[in-house]
Amino acid sequence: xxxxxxxxxxxxxxxxxxxxxxxxxxxxxxxxxxxxxxxxxxxxxxxxxxxxxxxxxxxxxxxxxxxxxxxxxxxxxxxxxxxxxxxxxxxxxxxxxxxxxxxxxxxxxxxxxxxxxxxxxxxxxxxxxxxxxxxxxxxxxxxxxxxxxxxxxxxxxxxxxxxxxxxxxxxxxxxxxxxxxxxxxxxxxxxxxxxxxxxxxxxxxxxxxxxxxxxxxxxxxxxxxxxx
Amino acid sequence: xxxxxxxxxxxxxxxxxxxxxxxxxxxxxxxxxxxxxxxxxxxxxxxxxxxxxxxxxxxxxxxxxxxxxxxxxxxxxxxxxxxxxxxxxxxxxxxxxxxxxxxxxxxxxxxxxxxxxxxxxxxxxxxxxxxxxxxxxxxxxxxxxxxxxxxxxxxxxxxxxxxxxxxxxxxxxxxxxxxxxxxxxxxxxxxxxxxxxxxxxxxxxxxxxxxxxxxxxxxxxxxxxxxxxxxxxxxxxxxxxxxxxxxxxxxxxxxxxxxxxxxxxxxxxxxxxxxxxxxxxxxxxxxxxxxxxxxxxxxxxxxxxxxx
Numbered sequence: 001x002x003x004x005x006x007x008x009x010x011x012x013x014x015x016x017x018x019x020x021x022x023x024x025x026x027x028x029x030x031x032x033x034x035x036x037x038x039x040x041x042x043x044x045x046x047x048x049x050x051x052x053x054x055x056x057x058x059x060x061x062x063x064x065x066x067x068x069x070x071x072x073x074x075x076x077x078x079x080x081x082x083x084x085x086x087x088x089x090x091x092x093x094x095x096x097x098x099x100x101x102x103x104x105x106x107x108x109x110x111x112x113x114x115x116x117x118x119x120x121x122x123x124x125x126x127x128x129x130x131x132x133x134x135x136x137x138x139x140x141x142x143x144x145x146x147x148x149x150x151x152x153x154x155x156x157x158x159x160x161x162x163x164x165x166x167x168x169x170x171x172x173x174x175x176x177x178x179x180x181x182x183x184x185x186x187x188x189x190x191x192x193x194x195x196x197x198x199x200x201x202x203x204x205x206x207x208x209x210x211x212x213x214x215x216x217x218x219x220x221x222x223x224x225x226x227x228x
Numbered sequence: 229x230x231x232x233x234x235x236x237x238x239x240x241x242x243x244x245x246x247x248x249x250x251x252x253x254x255x256x257x258x259x260x261x262x263x264x265x266x267x268x269x270x271x272x273x274x275x276x277x278x279x280x281x282x283x284x285x286x287x288x289x290x291x292x293x294x295x296x297x298x299x300x301x302x303x304x305x306x307x308x309x310x311x312x313x314x315x316x317x318x319x320x321x322x323x324x325x326x327x328x329x330x331x332x333x334x335x336x337x338x339x340x341x342x343x344x345x346x347x348x349x350x351x352x353x354x355x356x357x358x359x360x361x362x363x364x365x366x367x368x369x370x371x372x373x374x375x376x377x378x379x380x381x382x383x384x385x386x387x388x389x390x391x392x393x394x395x396x397x398x399x400x401x402x403x404x405x406x407x408x409x410x411x412x413x414x415x416x417x418x419x420x421x422x423x424x425x426x427x428x429x430x431x432x433x434x435x436x437x438x439x440x441x442x443x444x445x446x447x448x449x450x451x452x453x454x455x456x457x458x459x460x461x462x463x464x465x466x467x468x469x470x471x472x473x474x475x476x477x478x479x480x481x482x483x484x485x486x487x488x489x490x491x492x493x494x495x496x497x498x499x500x501x502x503x504x505x506x507x508x509x510x511x512x513x514x515x516x517x518x519x520x521x522x523x524x525x526x527x528x529x530x531x532x533x534x535x536x
Binding site: 051053073074076077078079080081083085091092093094095096100104105107108109110112113152 | 229232236240243244247248441442444445446447448449450451452453455536
């Protein structure tokens with residue numbers, strides 16, 4: 001049974017622009033899926049659908065056979081706690097330290113203070129940021145911010161990790177590091193969905209690649225390369 | 229877990245208050261202005277009331293009794309008057325006392341004193357000065373004076389005349405002024421308070437609007453509405469408390485300075501004395517308003533951004 005299933009999802013924004021058109025695909029557990037396409041191809045809308053940030057105009061999105069957009073607010077919160085999300089612009093909480101940013105995700109999931117005290121330093125070690133635990137986001141470089149964002153996304157051991165253009169604002173070295181972290185997370189059993197328009201990223205991941213154009217899926221390769 | 233959650237919410241609210249130094253400072257400043265308006269309204273209400281009270285106290289009606297009325301009957305009559313709900317107080321001036329007052333007033337006028345002497349008896353009537361609780365109530369008191377209650381035990385009427393008909397126009401006009409001043413004062417109070425609350429509300433809306441993206445991220449991490457909203461409400465309460473303390477702190481020297489002036493201008497009320505006498509009540513009003521405005525504004529401002 002697929003973990004995530006997009007069933008003929010169409011999204012038309014109020015200005016009549018079509019972001020997604022009859023998109024259908026499934027994601028299996030533990031898969032590493034890369035979604036590629038030019039800007040405006042519909043990658044980010046796809047991610048927003050999965051996080052229930054946007055509602056489809058037509059069609060349905062299923063997460064573990066539940067229709068995400070038919071859930072109540074509380075149930076959506078529960079689903080979101082099972083999904084870790086990383087964004088191009090990092091979206092860290094600017095007035096919280098690195099520790100507090102990660103602790104917030106744990107607090108939101110109802111974890112105890114003891115768990116927070118032991119898990120936060122541990123997850124920061126994983127992304128190699130143990131020495132920046134009391135810094136504020138504005139004191140970090142782009143690569144460091146993204147690693148904090150990843151630490152925050154994985155600290156609750158989510159079933160899925162979604163990364164929307166996570167390397168968009170990073171230099172090649174940081175990009176390489178971040179991709180390695182994602183691969184590691186995937187090897188440990190987490191489903192990873194990554195959107196990008198960076199050829200190097202696609203090639204170094206080497207898993208399944210979905211290619212989008214104008215809101216439609218034009219290719220779905222089991223072990224693809226960047227072909228746009 | 230509930231206590232842990234509350235602790236986390238309070239700590240987070242506290243942290244963001246300090247870390248957003250400038251924004252917090254501006255919010256507190258705007259809130260101080262609002263609380264000043266509210267305190268000002270309380271003070272001007274006190275000044276208005278005291279002035280109106282003075283005017284009210286100047287109004288009364290005199291009831292003159294027939295010269296043959298027995299003191300016993302008059303005192304019984306005074307008792308019936310005193311229990312009327314409209315009556316605030318009444319003062320009885322006996323015939324002899326009335327004569328003393330008359331002599332004192334005309335002490336320098338020999339011809340009048342001589343005329344009195346020649347009369348041989350006290351021509352003055354005993355009188356009862358009645359003060360109503362409100363100027364508008366003199367009319368009903370006057371009506372009462374025309375009823376059977378003014379009869380003595382023997383059945384004769386003890387009330388000779390009253391000065392109400394002469395004063396009626398003045399009293400009615402005064403009653404209108406007093407009630408208009410009351411209403412105007414209330415309307416102005418309401419307008420000022422609403423305006424200043426709106427200013428604070430808008431400021432807090434702006435502050436929280438700038439945290440819109442932050443709220444969206446918290447939402448995407450699966451944080452519950454209450455958990456996201458809590459720290460903002462704590463922040464709003466802190467704006468209110470700090471602004472309230474600052475306002476009270478500033479009111480002390482200000483009222484100390486203007487107190488003597490108000491005492492001269494507005495018959496007999498010193499704002500500083502008023503401030504000190506009603507300090508705890510003012511504390512409650514100022515701090516309470518601050519906390520309520522701060523928390524409700526924050527609560528409502530966050531709600532708008534929680535739709536994600």
